[in-house]
Amino acid sequence: MRFLLLFSVIMTLLSCASGPTETPADLVALDKEWAAAVVANDFAKIEEIISPDLVYSHSDGQVDTAEIYMNRMKKKTSDYQGIDIVKIDAKLFGSDVAVVNARAFFRVNVEGNMVNNDLSYTHVYKKVDGKWRMISHQSAKMPAAS
Numbered sequence: 001m002r003f004l005l006l007f008s009v010i011m012t013l014l015s016c017a018s019g020p021t022e023t024p025a026d027l028v029a030l031d032k033e034w035a036a037a038v039v040a041n042d043f044a045k046i047e048e049i050i051s052p053d054l055v056y057s058h059s060d061g062q063v064d065t066a067e068i069y070m071n072r073m074k075k076k077t078s079d080y081q082g083i084d085i086v087k088i089d090a091k092l093f094g095s096d097v098a099v100v101n102a103r104a105f106f107r108v109n110v111e112g113n114m115v116n117n118d119l120s121y122t123h124v125y126k127k128v129d130g131k132w133r134m135i136s137h138q139s140a141k142m143p144a145a146s
Contacts, residue, residue: 082105103119121139
């Protein structure tokens with residue numbers, strides 16, 4: 001019994017000494033930071049989160065590179081008024097890939113017209129130089145409730 005207790009204490013100490021463990025909750029928090037940055041037009045934060053290799057597939061089928069996505073954000077072609085995440089889940093695949101699946105209500109002013117979209121989206125994150133970066137965004141419009 002003493003051996004098991006000692007072993008348990010040693011393993012706990014070793015896991016603490018190895019630094020913070022990244023969990024699915026950490027990726028959920030990062031994804032929520034992305035949503036908040038988009039609504040706040042915090043371009044520095046968005047660029048910190050997305051990868052220069054980002055492929056951003058909109059719910060209407062349009063596909064942007066990171067550069068085009070950021071240019072559209074800065075021109076406010078689509079001015080995000082709110083992203084209300086109602087369901088979100090993250091899964092880690094090894095130590096350097098994560099997938100976030102979410103359902104959210106996007107309120108966007110598109111060239112003077114307010115658009116309300118109920119979307120499901122998937123974000124793929126890859127750890128690059130010790131930092132999580134979004135490499136893919138894919139969204140789809142959810143069908144109207146019947």
